[in-house]
Amino acid sequence: MSERTYVVTGAASGIGAATADHLAAAGARVIRCDVRAAEVIADLAVPEGRERLASQVRAVSGGRIDGVVAVAGVGLPSPLTVRLNFFGTLATLEGLRPLLIESDRPRAVAVSSLSAIVAADERIVKACLALDEEAAAAAAAAAVEAGRGRIVYPSSKLALNQWLRSAAVASDWAGAGIPLNAVAPGVVDTETARRTFLADPATSDLVAATMPQPLGFPGPVSAIASLLAWTVSAGNSFMTGQILYADGGAEATLNS
Template identity: 80%
Template sequence: MGIRTYVVTGAASGIGAATADHLEKGGERVIRCDVRDADVTADLTTPPGRERLASEVTAVSDSRINGLIAVAGSAVPSPLTARLNFFGTIATLESLRPLLAGSDQPRAVAVSSLSAIVAADDTIVDACLSMDEEAAVAAVTAAVAAGRGRIVYPSTKLALNRWLRRAAVSPAWAEAGIPLNAVAPGVVDTETARTMFLDDPATRALVSSMMPQPLGFPGPVSAIVSLLAWTVSPDNLFMTGQILYADGGAEATLRP
């Protein structure tokens, strides 16, 4: 089996960077995508940025990729989070799907979040699933104005989960032989997590109580990386449409 070509978004830092490093160490070719420090620089919060990603990845890959790992995301309570986490991710998956369809043993995976089972705003979720980006932005803006900014991130991830479950078994993906899945991490030890809440004892205690992880809090980034790599490997022969919780047991604790 020859070298496989993978596209990783959000590859400049965190889980995305660690995943890209892991694949490269395994001898694979990786096209790193991000807003900075990447092979392809594109802002997935905007339509022009999404178009740029598709066109540049098409050019540098010679129109063929074996795997797509959509990691790029944001947890900031802002309309940009909806634009990136949902609409940017969907645009990435859909625009690069033709490059997968023309390759050997194609696979795709997106990064979701355990937080999607903890809380969500139905207005945000419904606007996303209606593919109405401006309505979703308006719903996020209203939630933030009402002091409910923390609901934005899990809402966008829940919408992503629901979209992915439907898309994975559709003719465009399943009948084309492209497994599409998601990995939903719990709290793992990334720089972003440390900055946002792990370094603050009170916030850390609050988050750990909301998302209990019996195997340890926070979890290791390597656990997420290895799972992402497996989902897009040739070894994943028959799994699609799944949300894989890599969360130290949190989902099983919260939904026994």
């Protein structure tokens, strides 16, 4: 069995770095992509960065990859979150799909979020699904201006989930033999989480109450990395269009 080649975006830190390390430790070739400290430097929040990702990955991979792990994202109360989390992720998946087709066992996965089931802004989600980036950014800006900036992140992830469920079973993905799934983490112990809210007891307690995780809060990053790695492994040959909640039981608790 030949060595598999994977592309991981957001690979300079957090879940992306942990996943890239996990895949590399298992013997895979990993093309790490980020805005810094990566083999491919590309800003997926802008069109030219998305084009650069596709062209640079094609160049360094030799024209064939076996898996894409689209992790890159931010949680800011800003239109940037929509541009990166939704449109940057779609550009990653669609831009690299021609290279996946060259593999005999291609796979792709995106990172979603448990927060997508908690709250969302309909205008942001609708504009994303219409593939109207400027309208989605404007809706996000309006939410921020109205004091609802925290809703931008879950809205971007809900839109991603809905797009993925439809795309995964269409001719470009399932029809081409490419399983496409998403992993939706709960709150895990990343540097970003520690810096933004885990360090503040009041904020941490509020998040824990909103997204209760019976298996522990925060969860381990390694658990997310290993699940992402499995979804793009050769062994995942028959699962597609799924949103896998790796959240310590939060989704089950909230929906029970």
